[in-house]
Structure formats: C-alpha cells, structure tokens
Amino acid sequence: MQTQRITIDPITRLEGHGKIEIFLDDRGDAERACLQVPELRGFETFCIGRPAEDMPQITSRICGVCPTAHHMAATKALDDLYQVQPPPTALKIRELVYNAFMLEDHALHVYLLGGPDFIVGPDAPKELRNVVGVIQKVGVDVGKRILAMRRRLRELIAYFGGKVIHPVFGLPGGVSKGLAPADLPCVRQTAADAVDFARFTLQLFKDVVLKTDAYLALITSEAYTHRTYYMGLVNGRNQPDFYAGKIRVVDPTGNEYANFPTQHYLAYIAERVEPWSYGKFCYLKPLGWKGFVDGPESGVYAVAPLARLNVADGMATPEAQKAYEEYVATLGGTPVHHTLANHWARVIEMLQAAERMRELADDPGLAGTEIRTIPTATPKAGVGVVEAPRGTLIHHYETDDQGLIRKANLIVATQGNSARMAMGVEKSAKALIRQGKVDDGLLNMIEMAFRAYDPCHGCATHSLPGQMPLTVSIRDAMGRTVRELRR
Amino acid sequence: MPGKPKVAFYWCASCGGCEESVVDLAEGVLDLLDAIDIVFWPVAMDYKRSDVEAMPDRSILASLINGAIRNSEQEEMARLLRRKSRFVIAYGACAQLGGVPGLANRFSRDQILEFAYETCPSIQNPAKTRPQPGSQDAGRMTTLPEFHGLVRTLAQVVQVDYAVPGCPPTPALLRQAVTCLLDAEPPAAGSVLAPDIALCDQCPRKDSKPMDLRPEAFKRPHLIRLDPQRCFLAQGVVCMGPATRGGCEAVCVQGNMPCSGCFGATSRVKDQGAKMLSSLCSNIAASSEQEIDRILATIPDPLGTFYRYSLPGSLLRARVSRQR
Numbered sequence: 001m002q003t004q005r006i007t008i009d010p011i012t013r014l015e016g017h018g019k020i021e022i023f024l025d026d027r028g029d030a031e032r033a034c035l036q037v038p039e040l041r042g043f044e045t046f047c048i049g050r051p052a053e054d055m056p057q058i059t060s061r062i063c064g065v066c067p068t069a070h071h072m073a074a075t076k077a078l079d080d081l082y083q084v085q086p087p088p089t090a091l092k093i094r095e096l097v098y099n100a101f102m103l104e105d106h107a108l109h110v111y112l113l114g115g116p117d118f119i120v121g122p123d124a125p126k127e128l129r130n131v132v133g134v135i136q137k138v139g140v141d142v143g144k145r146i147l148a149m150r151r152r153l154r155e156l157i158a159y160f161g162g163k164v165i166h167p168v169f170g171l172p173g174g175v176s177k178g179l180a181p182a183d184l185p186c187v188r189q190t191a192a193d194a195v196d197f198a199r200f201t202l203q204l205f206k207d208v209v210l211k212t213d214a215y216l217a218l219i220t221s222e223a224y225t226h227r228t229y230y231m232g233l234v235n236g237r238n239q240p241d242f243y244a245g246k247i248r249v250v251d252p253t254g255n256e257y258a259n260f261p262t263q264h265y266l267a268y269i270a271e272r273v274e275p276w277s278y279g280k281f282c283y284l285k286p287l288g289w290k291g292f293v294d295g296p297e298s299g300v301y302a303v304a305p306l307a308r309l310n311v312a313d314g315m316a317t318p319e320a321q322k323a324y325e326e327y328v329a330t331l332g333g334t335p336v337h338h339t340l341a342n343h344w345a346r347v348i349e350m351l352q353a354a355e356r357m358r359e360l361a362d363d364p365g366l367a368g369t370e371i372r373t374i375p376t377a378t379p380k381a382g383v384g385v386v387e388a389p390r391g392t393l394i395h396h397y398e399t400d401d402q403g404l405i406r407k408a409n410l411i412v413a414t415q416g417n418s419a420r421m422a423m424g425v426e427k428s429a430k431a432l433i434r435q436g437k438v439d440d441g442l443l444n445m446i447e448m449a450f451r452a453y454d455p456c457h458g459c460a461t462h463s464l465p466g467q468m469p470l471t472v473s474i475r476d477a478m479g480r481t482v483r484e485l486r487r
Numbered sequence: 488m489p490g491k492p493k494v495a496f497y498w499c500a501s502c503g504g505c506e507e508s509v510v511d512l513a514e515g516v517l518d519l520l521d522a523i524d525i526v527f528w529p530v531a532m533d534y535k536r537s538d539v540e541a542m543p544d545r546s547i548l549a550s551l552i553n554g555a556i557r558n559s560e561q562e563e564m565a566r567l568l569r570r571k572s573r574f575v576i577a578y579g580a581c582a583q584l585g586g587v588p589g590l591a592n593r594f595s596r597d598q599i600l601e602f603a604y605e606t607c608p609s610i611q612n613p614a615k616t617r618p619q620p621g622s623q624d625a626g627r628m629t630t631l632p633e634f635h636g637l638v639r640t641l642a643q644v645v646q647v648d649y650a651v652p653g654c655p656p657t658p659a660l661l662r663q664a665v666t667c668l669l670d671a672e673p674p675a676a677g678s679v680l681a682p683d684i685a686l687c688d689q690c691p692r693k694d695s696k697p698m699d700l701r702p703e704a705f706k707r708p709h710l711i712r713l714d715p716q717r718c719f720l721a722q723g724v725v726c727m728g729p730a731t732r733g734g735c736e737a738v739c740v741q742g743n744m745p746c747s748g749c750f751g752a753t754s755r756v757k758d759q760g761a762k763m764l765s766s767l768c769s770n771i772a773a774s775s776e777q778e779i780d781r782i783l784a785t786i787p788d789p790l791g792t793f794y795r796y797s798l799p800g801s802l803l804r805a806r807v808s809r810q811r
Contacts, residue, residue, distance in 0.1 A: 005627070021627075021629055023627050032624075032627065034629055036629065036631065040557075040558075040599070040600075040603060040618075040634055041500055041557060041588045041591065042588075042591045042594070042599035042602075042603065043588075044602055044603065044607060045591065045594050045598055045599045045602045045603070046588075046590040046591040046593060046594055046599075048594075049593070049788060049790070049791070050590075050788055050791045051707060051787055051788050051791070053707060053708060053709040054788070054791060054795075057747060058587055058590075058791075058795075061502050061504070061586070061587040061588070061654070062502060063502050063503060063504075064501070064502035064503040064504020064505065064506070064507050064655060065502075065503045065504070065506075065507055067502075067504065078709070082709075147513050150513070151513050154511070158738070160742070161742055162738045162739045162740075162741055162742020162743075162744060163738045163739065163742065164511070165504040165507050165508060165511070165655050166504060166654060166655070167742065168739045168742045168744040169742050169743070169744065171708065171709045172709050173709070176708075176713060176742060176743040176744050177715070177742055177743040265609075266608055266609055269609055270609055270610070270611040271607070271609045271610050271611065272611060272612070273604045273610065273612045273616045273617065273618070274616070274618075275616055275617065275618055275619045275622035275624075275629075276618070276619070276622050276624070276629040276631065277618060277631070278618045278631065278634075280603075280604075280610070282609075285611070289611070372712060374709075374710060374711070374712070375709060375710065396608070402787055403707075403787075404787055404788065407608075409607055409608050409609060411609060
C-alpha cells in the first residue's frame with residue numbers, strides 16, 4: 001500500500017498564504033499533518049541601520065490588519081530604549097487607542113471570520129458559512145450596526161494615529177497628537193456605544209452558541225483540545241492587560257509557572273526552525289522542545305484570548321468579570337484547554353476593551369496638553385510588549401548611541417500559537433480523516449482547528465462573502481492525483 | 488448577472504493593509520459588488536488558482552495586485568494573472584515601488600536567512616536547520632516556495648498597466664480607480680491613478696512652508712516638540728512632501744507627523760529619493776564642505792528616509808553589503 005498525502009493548498013493566512021499537508025498511513029488514516037507558512041520578508045534584518053524612532057512606522061508594515069499592535073509594541077520599546085516615561089495623558093491616549101483597536105479587530109473575527117462557523121453553523125451549506133449567512137441570521141439592521149461601529153472605532157484610531165492602517169502617532173516618551181477638548185464628547189459617545197455593542201455581542205454569542213448543545217459539545221470535544229502552557233500580559237492583580245504589565249505563564253493545571261518583566265523574555269521564550277515552514281515555532285525555553293506534543297513536559301504554549309483568560313485570575317472590568325465567571329463555570333474551571341473556546345474568550349475580551357475605553361474616555365486627564373517627554377538618555381536597548389489580538393507581541397531593539405538599530409528581534413503573536421496550531425490541525429485531521437475519506441464538512445472542521453486562533457486569517461473577509469479557498473488533492477506516492485475535492 | 492466586468496484581487500509580499508483598504512470601503516463594498524464580479528480574491532472568496540487557470544486569457548478586466556515579488560509563488564501568480572487580465576494594476580506601494588519590505592534589498596538573501604533562522608537571539612537551532620524548497624521527513628516530501636535574492640516591483644516581473652499608490656491606498660482612490668477602469672475610455676497606459684501634484688500642494692500646513700529653505704541642521708522628530716500647525720521642513724524635520732505625490736489627504740501630517748513618502752513621486756520625477764535629496768542638499772546653509780558634511784550627518788539614515796518605500800523601483804534598486 002503506498003503512502004498517500006492530502007494537500008490543502010492554498011489556505012489563506014494573515015500575511016500571504018498557507019498550506020496544509022496531511023500524510024496518511026497504510027489504512028488511509030491521517031498520521032501526520034504540517035501547517036506550513038511559505039513566506040518570509042526579513043524585517044529583523046532590514047531594520048538594521050534604521051533610526052529607532054522609525055520602528056513604529058516600519059514594523060507596522062509587518063501586518064496591515066494589526067498595524068496598531070506593532071506600532072504600539074515598537075513605541076513601548078522606544079520608551080524602554082530611551083528610558084523615558086510618557087506623561088499620563090499620553091499613556092491614556094495610547095491605551096484608549098489600543099483598546100479601541102482590540103475591540104474592532106475582535107469584532108471582525110466574531111462576526112466575519114470565525115463567527116460564521118457558529119452563528120451560521122459548522123455544517124451549514126458552504127455558501128452561507130460566511131458574512132452573508134451571518135447577516136441573514138442576525139438581520140440587515142444588525143449587520144449595518146456592526147459595520148457602522150467598526151467604522152467609528154477605526155475613525156477614533158485615525159483621529160490620533162493619522163492613519164488607521166499604519167498609524168504614525170507613537171514616539172518615545174509620548175504621542176504626536178493630543179485630544180482637542182471640543183472632541184471629547186464625541187470620544188465619550190463612541191466609548192459608551194462601544195460598551196453597548198460589546199454587550200450585544202456577548203448576548204448574541206450566548207443566544208446562538210451556548211443555547212445549542214451541539215455547539216457546546218463541539219467546543220469541548222477532544223479533537224479540539226490540547227493541554228499546554230499559556231502566556232499573556234497581566235496587571236498587578238493578575239487581570240488581562242492588553243497594553244502593559246508582566247508576562248505570566250501558567251502550566252497545564254493552571255498553576256503559575258512564571259511571572260516576569262517583559263525585558264526578561266529571552267530567559268523564557270525560544271524559537272524552533274522546521275525545514276518545512278518559513279514560520280518559526282515558539283516554546284518555553286526552560287522546558288525545551290519536546291516535539292509537537294502537549295502536557296507538562298512539553299514547552300509548547302499558547303497565546304491569544306483563550307490563553308489570556310487562562311493566565312488571569314479574573315477580568316479587569318466589572319461586566320467582563322461577570323461574563324468570565326459564567327465562562328469558567330460552564331467550561332468546568334480554568335485553565336480551559338478547548339481551542340474553540342477562543343471564540344467565547346474573545347467576546348469577553350471585547351467587553352473588557354469597551355469598558356476600559358469608557359473608563360479612559362470619562363477620565364478628564366485624557367484631554368490634557370502634556371503629551372510628550374523628550375528623551376535625553378543615550379539609547380542602548382529596549383523591549384516593548386503588548387497583547388496583540390492574536391497574542392503576546394514582543395519587539396526588542398539594540399542600538400548604537402545615536403539610536404540607530406544594530407539588532408532587532410521580533411516575536412510576533414502568531415508564532416506563540418504556531419506549534420499548538422500545527423498540533424490542532426494534526427489532531428483534527430487524525431480525528432476526522434479515516435480510510436482516505438474526506439468531504440467538504442471535513443475541510444471546514446480542519447479549518448476551524450486553526451481559524452479559532454487567528455482572527456486575521458483572511459483579514460479581508462471582513463465584509464465580503466468569505467471562506468478560505470480549499471482544495472484537497474489526494475495523491476499517490478508518485479504524486480498522481482487520485483481524487484480532488486474543492487470548494 | 489452575465490456581462491458584469493470581472494475583477495481579481497491578489498496579494499504577494501505584503502502586509503494585508505491593502506486588503507484592509509478595500510474593506511474600509513465599508514458600505515461602499517456593496518456598491519463595488521453591484522458594479523463588478525470579483526472572480527478571484529483568495530483572502531475573501533472561494534476561488535482557487537485552478538479556477539483562474541481555467542479562465543480564457545484576458546477574460547478578467549482588471550487584476551489589482553498588491554505586494555512586492557519576493558518568492559517563486561508570487562512570481563508565478565503575477566504571471567498567471569497577467570495572462571488572464573486585460574489590465575494589471577499595481578495596487579499599493581509594495582507592488583508599485585517595492586514598499587517597506589523592499590528595504591531588504593540593502594541586504595543579501597543569506598543575511599536575512601541567517602539572522603532569521605540561526606543568529607537571532609531567541610533561536611535555538613544548533614543543527615542550523617533552514618526552511619527548504621523541498622524537504623524529506625520519513626519519506627514524506629514537503630515543498631516551499633523559493634525565497635528570491637531580491638525584492639522586485641510588480642512591473643519588474645510583468646507588464647503593468649496602471650498603479651494605485653499608497654501604503655495603503657485610500658478607499659477613495661480605490662473607488663476612483665475602479666470607476667475609471669469601467670469607463671469606455673480607460674486612462675492612458677502607464678498612468679498612476681492619483682492626483683499628479685506634490686503632497687505639499689494639498690498640505691494643510693503649506694502656508695507656512697518657506698519659499699527659500701535653508702536648513703542648518705535636521706532634527707529627528709522624537710527629539711523636538713512638534714508644532715502642530717507649522718510646515719515640518721520649516722521646523723527642520725525631514726518631510727517627504729515636496730517629492731511625494733498627493734492624494735493621501737495628508738493623513739500623516741494630520742497625525743502631526745511628517746510625510747514619509749508612501750505615495751511615490753509625481754510623473755515628472757524619475758526617482759523620488761534622488762529628487763528629495765537634491766532639493767534638500769542644494770539649499771543647505773553651508774559655506775564649506777565640512778559644513779555640508781556636518782549638516783548632512785544630521786540625517787542618520789538617508790536610505791531609509793528617502794527610499795523607504797521605493798528602493799526596488801528606484802535607480803539604486805539594491806545594494807548588497809559584503810560586510811556583516
């Protein structure tokens with residue numbers, strides 16, 4: 001019996017393309033699967049020689065879907081590099097913008113990318129398993145409300161950032177632009193409406209997903225479960241903080257494994273190279289690389305919403321805390337190891353982001369005029385870390401004494417999930433592919449195994465009928481196509 | 488709905504920001520779908536490379552391709568879409584000029600791979616494994632696209648009919664581009680579909696731009712308090728406005744930061760970076776060569792300043808360092 005493979009090519013990834021290779025054993029059962037990243041642009045190298053103050057704008061070009069995350073991580077690295085403390089108003093502006101960004105980015109995933117799998121259904125007709133189906137389900141008025149809220153949040157980001165795609169406002173020690181007092185009421189209205197919108201989203205998730213037993217069974221099924229470590233930023237009370245904090249890591253039983261200042265990341269995080277992907281795989285350095293396996297001996301960890309809630313003792317805002325308690329009770333306590341629970345955790349994070357926006361908008365200090373501290377120290381090295389929507393994002397620069405980059409190390413959010421994502425694809429493939437039999441439902445189920453992690457998969461499906469183009473070719477050992485399925 | 492013009496969107500070495508700029512049409516996306524049939528948009532729609540291959544040649548009215556060309560897969564897709572399309576549009580700075588990832592042309596392919604996979608501080612790779620075009624694992628063969636030695640613009644790989652500039656282009660420019668492609672009279676071949684004037688002409692601060700700029704030193708923006716009303720050049724901060732095409736609505740300036748040049752040059756300028764360099768250097772207030780050196784040394788990264796988006800498409804194109 002010859003070896004068979006199933007190639008899913010292309011799937012569409014955040015920054016280009018992705019491919020899945022599934023290898024079948026003699027019985028036609030899946031025995032190995034690789035999620036491959038076929039692209040590299042080399043940012044770390046071509047940042048060398050650039051002035052450090054250009055990093056927020058240069059590194060935002062890593063991702064046009066999450067530019068604000070890179071912009072902010074870079075800006076914070078510059079604060080550290082120049083040992084400069086931004087004035088309170090500047091910090092409030094940064095955090096307001098950051099929470100607005102977190103909310104709009106999460107909303108897109110909930111409504112347009114991952115959400116259709118639940119709002120419409122994982123085995124719904126494929127023509128409807130997209131935003132068109134979502135709008136049919138929730139109504140045109142709600143669909144318009146989603147688009148309008150997204151636009152207003154992005155307008156708020158652009159107010160401060162100049163551009164929403166690749167903002168320009170981050171400087172070491174502050175921001176380039178403050179808030180005109182006359183515009184404060186508008187900001188407050190947007191923040192208040194953002195809270196309503198997040199509440200509505202949480203209710204929709206409960207009505208559609210949690211009231212359907214089959215969905216809950218799917219979320220908690222073993223095919224989508226991995227018992228790994230988790231990582232995320234927390235504040236002093238061990239609550240999720242998207243903008244700042246220490247990095248906390250919990251083990252698969254939920255006990256604290258590490259809690260460290262971001263500057264110490266190299267003691268805890270290492271990256272592995274595989275010859276079959278341009279993407280690198282992060283793991284916990286003290287535990288070492290034990291392969292694509294879970295459990296307490298393996299250094300594999302996860303980031304992003306599920307992980308952030310797993311490393312936290314609770315949420316930072318009151319309504320999000322209530323939602324968190326229901327989530328924990330329903331799923332049987334923390335840590336939650338179910339990959340698909342990322343969808344629920346994301347909605348809870350939306351509520352925290354919106355509530356935090358409202359707190360900041362209600363703070364009279366937001367419209368202060370002191371928005372810059374001019375750096376005076378000689379630069380040497382700086383680390384900046386934020387929680388991107390997809391997880392812990394690390395920028396680390398070393399410069400000469402003129403502030404020109406000598407070395408840059410970037411650990412992007414998706415890398416934190418890359419090992420677990422590859423494991424998820426493999427595990428779902430093993431659970432679903434038997435005796436070489438595949439169909440369209442299977443393709444979507446495999447897609448769901450990694451879509452849950454990455455709201456930027458197919459970022460432009462935001463407002464168009466979207467699903468990832470998949471082709472499965474079953475080939476024999478000579479590479480001849482035996483069978484091809486497509487949708 | 489037969490007869491609607493067919494349009495394809497595709498991305499190469501890019502960040503997804505150009506895709507987002509399409510989505511930022513918001514409700515306007517619905518108008519777009521009324522006017523055209525999108526026949527290929529891998530990020531959003533259920534069409535495959537094989538679907539494009541099956542189409543008759545030149546059956547797509549226009550392919551809007553964003554991103555530079557950095558690997559073999561991107562090159563193959565650009566050639567395929569060229570064959571199938573009447574018009575190919577370089578959409579955004581990376582496709583038009585090379586973009587920010589084009590700064591990699593200052594470095595060799597090997598420098599990039601070595602840092603990413605061997606010497607970066609968080610890597611653990613004693614075996615010096617690198618991603619391979621083809622690799623074997625227990626008899627299983629996996630393949631990856633070939634990582635090319637240089638970043639190229641789209642026009643350096645296939646014939647390009649038009650460009651829509653910007654990092655990213657604005658939704659307004661996208662709307663105008665699609666509208667003019669649907670006209671019976673398409674624009675002149677080679678046009679850049681944006682206003683052919685310098686950004687300074689559209690800048691809200693243009694009244695404070697000095698007629699005779701005589702810089703004595705340049706200032707880095709993080710080291711001074713930026714006046715929110717006054718021309719950046721008048722403040723001694725390098726602003727690419729004079730050498731950059733307008734059409735962006737001066738959004739960076741409205742964020743109180745200088746233009747960094749993402750719209751490229753106007754049609755009258757061959758090389759954006761050289762143009763900016765010459766206009767700054769010809770006016771500096773210096774009476775000796777040492778004075779010139781001192782003033783120019785206050786621009787610590789001329790390449791990243793003047794060619795941030797345009798190195799692959801510029802006269803320089805690339806410089807491979809032999810030093811490590």
